[in-house]
Amino acid sequence: MASVIKIYALFLGSALLMFGGGLQGLLLSVRGAEENFSLLALGLIGTGWSVGFVAGSITVPLVVRKVGHIRAFSVMAAIGTITILLNLLLINDISWILLRALSGFCFAGAAMIVESWLNEVVDNRNRGTIFSVYVTINMAASTLGQVAMSITGVTGFLPFVIGAISFICAVLPTAMTSSPQPRPLASAKLDIRLLYKTSPVAAIAAFSVGMANGSFGTLAPVYGYRQGLDASGIALLFALTALLGATAQIPFGRLSDKIDRRLVLIGLSSAAAVIGALTVLINPGDGWIMYVLFAAYGFCANPIYAVAVAHANDFARDGDFAKIAGGMLLILGIGLALGPVVSSMIMNAYHPVGLFIVTAAFHGALAVAAFLRMRVRASVDAADRAPFQPMGNDKQNTPESLALDPRGETDDIADVDDIDLDAAIKDGDV
Template identity: 80%
Template sequence: MASVIKIYALFLGSALLMFGGGLQGLLLSVRGAEEGFSLTALGLIGTGWSVGFVAGSIAVPMIVRNVGHIRAFSVMAAIGTVTILLNLLWIQDIGWILLRALSGFCFAGAAMIVESWLNEVADNRSRGTVFSIYVTINMASSTLGQLAMSITGTAGYIPFVIGAISFICAVLPTALTSTPQPRPLASAKLDLGLLYRTSPIAVIAAFSCGMANGAFGTLAPVYGYAQGLEAGDIALLFAVAAILGALAQVPAGRLSDRIDRRIVMIGLASFAAVVGLVTVLINPGPGWLMYVLFAAYGFAANPLYAIAVAHANDFAKGDFAKVAGGMLLVLGVGLAVGPAVASLLMGWSPVGLFVVTATFHGALAVTAYLRMQIRRSPESRAPFQPMTTDRPTQESVVLDPRSGSDDEDIPVEHEAPVPEELLATKDAGDVQDRPV
């Protein structure tokens, strides 16, 4: 019973974190457009977040090594709270780009620490259930955060303060947990050689999904604003794409368990490319057709990365964590570059956003088809697992049941634990992460 309470307390912390992140990401795009920021600046705001997130994935394990999990998480939550409040006080494009990078850094660290605690509490039998519930909560909370903008609007200070409250409250479950110190955080390392040897299509899929998702996630709200939508309509438009995308993951993933996953990738990527092209050609104004196109896009685009990870795992031969970790960093590169590229094309027309998504989804479909002519699908495959597509961390990979059991050596590099004799020499007030 105690373990269940600990797990749900951590789920609550993650939900608050994702609620604030969903609200902040959508709010900055729309409010920035209202403030007259250039398209380049709006794109670089998304790029800044992705760069900060990747940097956090690399640097935060070292911070935790030095000060411990609880203090590190408290620092991340505090800086994240200050950052969103500074977004309100310092409304300037360069300032928001820098603050968004800092926000991405803190978000990566906070998410990794929550996931580390979940890794500690979950055992082999419950890992799959915990991972599935965690992914579902993250998707739902992020979507609710986006929908909250339809209530708060974008004007004034209220949406920023609500986001700040959500971030700072996320620290409470981890600060009050009685779970002992988790294993050291996983250090993100890029092994492109291993990733490419394992599955060349995985590299293309990770980068293509990053480019398309990064561009869409940052600039789709700007597209809606350019079409004359109000803040509430933009939030609903974005939520429709997110909800349909989340619902599509399970049926698409289960289908990929039964047939060659690349066939599913070809179908989804082609559909997403067609939706993008249709949007470019007809440029729909406000109305039901825009909602239908966004829903269709989310349905097709959202499951692609998770299926690509599953396909790479089919060939990983025990190196799932290393392969998936490499895909995370390739995805991160795409998430950083995509908004910058799309912002340039949107200077020509708002539908330039969908030129980017159509191009990279089309490239993914063609590459997957060509790889099918070269390599057969393996006979033995691990079951598909749903995943988030824009905020996975190295600890998400460790939590994934496909990484292996607790008793096995997880093939992801971790920082060395603090020696017990060193902790014993510290003053009682300096010892970190004792049960509270």
């Protein structure tokens, strides 16, 4: 019974974290556009988040080793709360770029600590179920955070305060726990060479998804604002996109268990490229066509990364899941950081609809790469594949997410009690 209560408390902490993150991410893009920030500045706000998130994923395990889980989580939640309140007090582009990087760092650390605690109370019998529930709760909470903007609006102090309350409340489940501290945080082994050797398509997919979805997540709210949507309209637009994207993971994932996963990647990325091209050609206003195109984009683009991770795992040796998925996280993070900057420049040159030139180009490139690789390498037999596993938001996966993933339960994920962290960093293992 105690374990069940602990799991639900951790789910609640994670949900509060994701609710605040979903609200803050959408809020800053729309409020920044309303404050007449340049497109480049808005893109750099998205880049700041990704750089901070990757930095947090790599360095927070060292912080936790020194001060412990509860103190580290409290620090992350407190700084995250202060950061969103400073977004309200310092409304200028340079401050927001720097604060967004700090926010990404804190968010990565807090998420990893929650996931570490959750990892401590699951076992291999229920790991798959717990992981699926965890992913579902995170997606739902993040979407609700975006929907909340339709109620709070983007002007005034209310949305920032609501986000701050959500972040600080996320500390309660861990602060009130009487259980022993969990094991040290997992450190991703970022072996990009192993990833590319194992699956070039997966490496290309990680970068393409980062470029396309990083651009979309940061700058599509700006596009909606420029098209005349108000806060409620933009919140509904993104909630619909997220909902359709989450729903699509299961059917396409199950399909990829039965046929060559690269065929699924080709189909999804080609469809996403066509949707991007149609958006450029039609350049819809604020009517129903925009909602249809965005929903279709989410439906096609969201499952790509999870299918790519599954494809890489099909060719991985036993025990290499963490290394390969960790490498994909790093490549994804690079794409998430670069995408908003590149897209902001294209949008300056070709008006806001230029955003979809970028998404169409990178999804199209992935489709071509997957097709060419099919001519070089045969697929793994369906009977020999690990079942597809849905994954959370591309921008919110951490090394601890990989440790919780049931596909990594036999992996030798780096344990900070068993390695010299300073030497590991020098060798590039963390």
